[in-house]
Amino acid sequence: MTARRTKIFFDGGCRPNPGPIEVAVVAGGAAMIGRSLGEGGSIDAEWLALIAALRFARERGIDDFVLLGDSASVVAQALGRVPARGAAAAHLAAFRDLAGTGPAPRVRHIGRAQNLAGIALAKLHPR
Template identity: 70%
Template structure:
């Protein structure tokens, strides 16, 4: 799996995030984005993603199935360590992290 996070116009790409599904990669990217926001001390931020299912799970709108439940639990643990993050769905064509991954190939 590959994941990317973009903040302030700078992309951070991890090319070897292990083996897994695209859904797992989306969760790993969301967790990486939240960790980065916390490291940078950001208080008012929005996490953007193009995986509607992951966004819905992170927002508590739908239940996380099977293996994704562990990622959701990790998200809630990280989220509890500061201001509650807002998670919003965007189109794939607007996702700067996805664009960065596509360009880096």
């Protein structure tokens, strides 16, 4: 039996925007929430969530994984499809440093409704 690729969901947000950043990473039924990660905008929050998701995989020794997030711009920047400018360039550099010299991590865009990390963050702020 072959092992299945681990799906690692990530999402970041701030309330208000810009404001205090929080991130969520969800994989294998476990959720990791990071709050009070500094001040910034929604793109900063999404980048910090992507970096947290990669760190999650590395710390647990997960080799076969895909990082799934609903920020089309962050996913496109991480994949090198569009340039990262300003603060995003610094986040991209941190992501690449963490990724190391091996194969580039798989990063995919998913819809907001399918993002388990986004659902976890939304539960922190019931309406």
